[in-house]
Amino acid sequence: MTSDSALPHLTVRQLLEVPRFRLRLVAGQDGLDRPVRWAHSTELLDPGPYLHGHEIVLTVGASLRDAGACAAFAGSVKAGRASAIGYGVGDVTDAVPDELRGACDRVGLPLLEVPPEVPFLGFTEWFAERLASVGDERHEREETGRLLRMVRDGLASAEALRPRIDDAGLDPESLLVIAMDGPVEEELPGVLGLDDHAALLVTNDAHAWTEPAGVGSPGPLEHLPVSLAESLSALDTARRTGGVVHAADLATFQALLGRLDRDQLAPFTEQIARPLSEYDAAHGTRLVETLRTFLDMGGAVGATSRALFLHPNTLRHRMSRIESLTGRDPMRFEDRVALAIAVWAGR
Template identity: 40%
Template sequence: MPTADPRLTSADVDVLRVSDLIHWGQPRVDLVGEPVGLDRTVRWGLPTDLLDPSPYLRGGELVLTSGISMRDAAAQRAFVASVRRTRPAAIGYALGVVESTVPPALIEAANEAGLAVLSVPPDVPFLEITRRIAHEQQRHDAEELARESVGAIFDMVRRGHASSIVLREPLEGALGEVPGVWILAARGRVLRPGGRSLVGTTGGHSIAIVPATQPGPPPADLLGDDVGWSGPAELGALAGALREAVAAASLASRHGAPRGPRDLATWDGLIERLTPEQLAPFRDRLLAPVVDYDARHRTGLVETLERLCHHDGSVQSTAEELFVHVNTVRKRVGRIEALTGMSPLDTRGRAAFLVALAARS
C-alpha cells in the first residue's frame, strides 16, 4: 500500500563523507591503514589534544590530533576508545609534531573500531581542514535549499495547484530552448543526471527535468535501478508528466528496475497510483470484517479469499490447494459474502477484493 514518503534528509542525500576528504587535493589528507568507515558522514572538524575528548564530541566529527597527549601505544588505544563511543567520522593525525608517521597502534585500534585514519602533512594547519569542511557544509546546505525550492514548484504543478507556466523561466535558465523534456524521479536520493537539468526534491522524491533528445524512453545512462521516468513532454503537459514520473519511481523502488509510462498501465501501476485515502474503504469495508471473523472464530476466510483471487475464482483449484472439499470453499465464500456484501466468485467483486488485499501489504 502506498504510504507517505519521508522527507529527504542530509543522511539520505548529498552529504560530506570521509571518502570525499581523501580526494580533496587541497588541503591534503591521506588515508593510512585500512579503507574502513569511508562512507561515514563528516559533520564538523574538531582539533583536540585531550586524551579523552568525548565530552566535547556529538558524533560525526573528524577528530584532529597532534598526538601530544598519547606518547605510547596504551595511550593511543585509550584515545581511540574514548572517541569511538561518540561515533565520530574519522581520526586525523598531524605528522611532524610528535611522530613523522601515524603510530601503528592508533591505526590498528581505529580500524578495528571501523574508523578511518587520515594523516595530515606538516604544512597543513588544522584550521584549513575545518574551514574546508565548513565551506562544504555551507555549499551542500545551499544546494539542498535550492533543490527544495525547485521541488516545491514541481509539487504545486504536479498537484494542479499551479500552472506549468511557472516552470518556463527556471527551465529555460537550466536547459535553454528545448522542444521537449523527460522527467526522471527517484526516492530517497538526489538525482544527478549531468549536463543540462533542473533538479528538485519534494516529499521524499528527487525529480530531474532533462532535455528529451530522442523519441521514447531516456537513454540507459540516465536511468538507475530506482528511477521512474515520463514520456517526452512539452511545457503544457508537465503536470501529467510529473505525476507519471513520481508514480513510476514508486514502482521502480519496489521492483529494483527502472519503470516508465507503459509500466503504469499494469495492476501494480494502478495500485501504486491509488492514495491511502482511496485504498482505505477497500481495506476497512471489505478486508477488515473478514480478518476480524478469522481472529474470533479461527477460520481460514482470508487465506481462502487469497487463493480464490489467485485462481481467478476457481472453487476447484482453491479447494485442491487448501486440501479441503469444494463444499467447504463454497461455505467460506458464503460467509465472506455475508460479511462484506460481495462475492469473490463474481468478477467485479473479485477485483474489489484484490484491491483490498493489495491495500493490506
C-alpha cells in the same frame, strides 16, 4: 550547522583525495568508507564526550606519550563515533607514532598523516565552505520543488521552468518527470526539485534513476503538468510494489487495484472472496478456481468449459452457486468486475 541528511555523501576515502590537504593513510584502511561531515581539533586524551559523530579528529599528539595513551585516545575517538584521526606531524613528532598506528588498526579507525604545512584551521574552513555550498544548492532545489508543485496544481505555468530547463541543456520538446524518494545526493541529468514528499527530476532521460521511482510520460514543455501528476501517482505504486513504474503502467486494472488500500478492498474480500473460499473448504468444491478461470477467459462459457474440462451446464450450475453465495451474477459485466476485484484481493 546543516543537518546530516542535507549533505552529499563524503567518505574518508574521498577526503584523502582532496588536493589541498595532501593526506596520507597510515592505518585503519578498513574504515575508508566511513562518512565525514566535520573536523574537530583537540589534544585531550579523552575527546569522546565532546564529539557529535562522523568527524575527523585532528591532533599533534601532545598527550600521546606512550602506547597506553595512544590506545586510550583511539578508543575514545571510536566511542565518540568519529570517522578518522588526522595526526599533524612536525610539531610534537616528525612521524605518526607506531603505537597510534597499531591502536587505530585494532579498532578499525582510519589514521591520516597531516603534513606540517597544512594548518588544522584549513579543515574547518573547508568544511564550512562545503556546508555553505550545500545549503545554497538545497535551497535552490527546494525552490524548484515548490515551483514544480505549483505547475502540477495549475497555479503556475510550465513556462516558468523554461530558464532552468535551458540552463540544464534539456530538450524542451521531450521532457518527462521522474519522482523518487529523497534526499538525492547524485548529480542527475536534468532539473531537480525537492518537496515534502518526493524528489522531482525534470529530464529527457527516462532511465536517469533506479528503483523505486515513478516516471511520467514524455512531451513538450506544456505537457509537464501531466507528467508531474503521473510521476507522483507512479511513485506511490512503486513504493508499494518496488521497481520503476511508468505512466503507461498506471492505466491497467491491476494498477488501479494497487492504489486501493486494505479498507477499500475489505468489502470485496468479506462479501465475495471469503464466502466462496469458505464454501470450497466446507464442501470440497472449486468455485474460486472456476471463477478465476472464467474471468481469465473473458467471461466466455465455451472457453472456460474447455479449459476446466466441464460440460457447459456444469459450469452454469457453478456460476449459479457463485451468484447465490455472493449476490453477484458472473454473467453481468458490472458484477463480473466486482468478482474480479474480489479474486485479485483474495490473492
